[in-house]
Structure formats: C-alpha cells, structure tokens
Amino acid sequence: MEFRNIDRVPMEPVPMEGAKGTTMAMMVGREDGAPNFSLRHVRVEGGGHTPRHSHDYEHEVVVLEGAGTVLLEGDEHPIRPGDVLLVPPGEEHQFKASAEGLRFLCLVPVSRNCGEPTPGS
Amino acid sequence: MEFRNIDRVPMEPVPMEGAKGTTMAMMVGREDGAPNFSLRHVRVEGGGHTPRHSHDYEHEVVVLEGAGTVLLEGDEHPIRPGDVLLVPPGEEHQFKASAEGLRFLCLVPVSRNCGEPTPGS
Numbered sequence: 208m209e210f211r212n213i214d215r216v217p218m219e220p221v222p223m224e225g226a227k228g229t230t231m232a233m234m235v236g237r238e239d240g241a242p243n244f245s246l247r248h249v250r251v252e253g254g255g256h257t258p259r260h261s262h263d264y265e266h267e268v269v270v271l272e273g274a275g276t277v278l279l280e281g282d283e284h285p286i287r288p289g290d291v292l293l294v295p296p297g298e299e300h301q302f303k304a305s306a307e308g309l310r311f312l313c314l315v316p317v318s319r320n321c322g323e324p325t326p327g328s
Numbered sequence: 329m330e331f332r333n334i335d336r337v338p339m340e341p342v343p344m345e346g347a348k349g350t351t352m353a354m355m356v357g358r359e360d361g362a363p364n365f366s367l368r369h370v371r372v373e374g375g376g377h378t379p380r381h382s383h384d385y386e387h388e389v390v391v392l393e394g395a396g397t398v399l400l401e402g403d404e405h406p407i408r409p410g411d412v413l414l415v416p417p418g419e420e421h422q423f424k425a426s427a428e429g430l431r432f433l434c435l436v437p438v439s440r441n442c443g444e445p446t447p448g449s
Contacts, residue, residue, distance in 0.1 A: 244365040246412060
C-alpha cells in the first residue's frame with residue numbers, strides 16, 4: 208500500500224444515528240488487505256459526539272488532540288492527548304468533544320462472529 | 329482497565345537481537361484482555377533502529393514524532409509524523425531513527441497460527 212498521512216486523507220461524515228459533528232477517515236482497512244484490524248482517524252468538532260451505543264466488538268482508542276469525555280462503565284471520564292483505552296465488546300460508550308474539539312484513532316477488528324465483516328472496518 | 333497515557337507508561341528496552349536504542353511500552357495487550365490486537369508505543373533514539381526482520385503477522389504503524397526511515401519492499405522510505413502504514417505478514421522491515429529520534433505506535437494481532445500468542449502482544 209502507499210504511505211498515507213493522517214493529515215492528508217479526507218474525512219467523511221459519519222452517517223450513524225446519534226453522531227453529531229463527527230467525521231472519519233479509514234487509514235488502514237479491509238480494502239487495504241489489513242488481516243486483523245482496521246485503523247480509523249476520527250474527528251469530533253466542538254460540542255459534537257459519537258453515537259451512544261454498544262456492539263459485539265472492541266475499540267482501541269488513542270487520543271491525538273483536543274479534549275472531551277468518554278462514557279465508559281456508566282460514567283463520563285475526561286480524556287486528553289496521549290490517553291489510550293480499550294472499549295471492551297458489549298460496553299456502552301460515547302465520545303464527546305469539548306469546545307476545542309477532539310481527534311483520535313479508533314481501531315476495530317476486521318471481522319466478528321467467525322468471519323462476518325465488522326461495520327466500518 | 330484503567331486509562332493509560334502514553335507519556336506515563338514506562339518504556340522498557342527491546343531485548344531483540346538487531347535492535348539498537350529501542351524501547352517499548354505495552355499500552356493495550358493480551359494481559360488487558362485485548363481480544364484481537366495489541367497496541368504498543370515504540371521509541372527509537374537518534375541513530376537507533378529496530379531489528380531488520382520479517383514474521384508471519386502484520387504491523388500497523390502510526391508515526392507520532394521525529395523522523396527516520398522504514399525499510400519496506402526492499403527500499404528505505406522517509407517517514408514523518410502522521411504517516412500510517414501497513415507492514416504485511418512476511419514482509420522484511422526495519423525502522424531507523426534520524427538524529428532527532430523517532431516515536432511511533434506499532435500494533436500487532438494478539439494471536440497467529442490459529443491461536444498461538446503473538447510475541448510482544
């Protein structure tokens with residue numbers, strides 16, 4: 208694959224219900240031949256948020272820039288650049304941006320349920 | 329799991345033959361219950377390098393800071409912050425730091441060969 212720089216791959220709106228001011232770019236995914244996991248770049252504008260939801264696959268997240276909170280284990284926790292977290296399968300979660308916005312990496316497995324493609328991988 | 333910040337998790341020397349000036353911290357791994365992939369933070373000091381090697385599992389890499397090169401497909405390519413790359417299974421690779429050093433995320437699957445733990449996951 209070509210090298211991609213996170214600042215050069217255009218971000219697309221996340222069309223999911225419950226998302227506000229959220230855009231995403233696939234950096235490495237199934238279509239690139241990623242064997243096991245996909246790496247996405249997510250931006251949430253000031254006051255925006257990702258959907259509040261849960262699913263049967265995990266996220267691993269690395270906060271790159273900005274500030275906000277993550278809902279996890281029923282509580283909202285502040286997050287800041289450099290924070291790394293595992294959102295386990297089945298755990299309800301939501302990322303909210305403070306006024307300055309939030310930018311993070313969000314990884315998912317490429318498949319679930321013995322081979323079914325993971326949405327957004 | 330607790331939230332971990334990349335600047336607060338101590339880095340340990342990488343004891344592999346062929347590594348020079350390379351330290352690593354596990355940010356999310358098998359021991360944290362990561363179901364599919366492990367997220368490691370790697371630092372290579374100025375003039376240092378990772379081992380030149382290949383293995384039967386992939387890397388996904390995100391350059392965080394500094395400058396250097398990656399050997400991939402037989403050539404050395406310059407890398408810079410924000411670059412994201414997939415090192416496919418079986419591909420020989422090596423990261424080298426320029427004088428200022430290099431810092432990156434390096435992800436691996438937690439298992440290979442139908443369940444055998446991946447080294448360093």
